[in-house]
Amino acid sequence: MSDLSLRSVTKVFYRKDGEEVHAIDNVSLDIKQGEFIVLLGPSGCGKTTLLRSVAGLEYPSSGSISIGGVDVFNSSRRISLPPETRRLGMVFQSYALWPHLSVADNIAYPLQMEGLRRAAVTSRVTEILEAMQIEHLSKQFPSQISGGQQQRVALARALVRGDSLILFDEPLSNVDAKVREHLRVELLAMQRKLGFTALYVTHDQHEAMGLATKIAVVANGRIAQIDTPERIYRQPKSLEVAEFVGSINKISGRLSSSGDCIRIKTKHGSIPVSPEAVAGRKEQEVFAISRPEDWSVSTETPVSEESWRGEIVASVFLGAHTEYIVRFGELNIVIWKHKGELLPPGQSVWCNVKPESVALFDQG
Ligand SMILES: Nc1ncnc2c1ncn2[C@@H]1O[C@H](COP(=O)(O)OP(=O)(O)OP(=O)(O)O)[C@@H](O)[C@H]1O
Ligand SMILES: [Mg+2]
Incomplete structure (x- = not known):
């Protein structure tokens, strides 16, 4: 009851x-x-x-x-x-x-x-x-x-x-x-x-x-x-x-799959996504949603083609984590990093998002 x-x-x-x-x-x-x-x-x-x-x-x-x-x-x-x-x-x-x-x-x-x-x-x-x-x-x-x-x-x-x-x-x-x-x-x-x-x-x-x-x-x-x-x-x-709940990064792109690989193609690079997130969608315009803690930021040149190259425009030390705003063209992404040295604004960085953490929503 x-x-x-x-x-x-x-x-x-x-x-x-x-x-x-x-x-x-x-x-x-x-x-x-x-x-x-x-x-x-x-x-x-x-x-x-x-x-x-x-x-x-x-x-x-x-x-x-x-x-x-x-x-x-x-x-x-x-x-x-x-x-x-x-x-x-x-x-x-x-x-x-x-x-x-x-x-x-x-x-x-x-x-x-x-x-x-x-x-x-x-x-x-x-x-x-x-x-x-x-x-x-x-x-x-x-x-x-x-x-x-x-x-x-x-x-x-x-x-x-x-x-x-x-x-x-x-x-x-x-x-x-x-x-x-x-x-x-x-x-x-x-x-x-x-x-x-x-x-x-x-x-x-x-x-x-x-x-x-x-x-x-x-x-x-x-x-x-x-x-x-x-x-x-x-x-x-x-x-x-x-x-409404928490901070998000909202990126507009087009869903595209070739073989086993499913990606969101955007102006700034591609984002790998899990088959669960696709949920039966065909090739279409979507919003890819990710949380700041699901991104990594590094100064080392990566091997992965899914890494995005950007520039830190703000870095704020908040105690438990550091918040970075990283710019890719006209797109700003918020990234939280829990450990490591504080990277300064102006620093060129490589960023990745965990595919399993990306959620998709239809556009329009
Ligand atoms: N007595 C009233 N007469 C006319 N409109 C009212 C009355 N009480 C509430 N409303 C309207 O109803 C809507 C919901 O109000 P409510 O007070 O339930 O919101 P709330 O979610 O509690 O907001 P808050 O977080 O600011 O307390 C608002 O648009 C408000 O202006
Ligand atoms: Mg109230």
């Missing part, structure tokens, strides 16, 4: 001038118990609207949503359960804590709303305060603690009822990089321990890769692809997904 299921959910907003905005466009999605699904997409693509629709804070135009097998929204059956009955926790970007309540009282609030007895509330609150490592802050008010600490409190409040579904809308984007890293690791540990299903919104790719069992790439209100982080990165189903 899916813990969360969306069927053909659409949400149309009407702007003041009457223009229609399809914030969610016919989205269907099934999330199993314990999965960590990250919605990744650019600003305005509909991530928050989707999350708010699940929470019951937004009323979709059509479709249905069920949580734990129960219809919480169904447009044709005219069902729309109020947010407080949907049995889920939610964490927002702006921590949304009650300013007049202490840390402990903020966390206790959802339990008190349930009518839980005082002793039970205290014991649950103490438990989650310890798990989130904020026992020492329990008597403070939100204005007396840091942003990172406030977000810990918001997380604790969302988890305290032990709901099986937790929604997150960019919860870490307001905290600094180091704190974000810590909270990300802790959040994953909490999720493994408590076993809740997570639907998490971000536009940060690193965060998405680090958290998700599956990433759903959202574009223009639709899910462009839902897959493991590795498949999203290595086997993007569309140019749109490839261009």
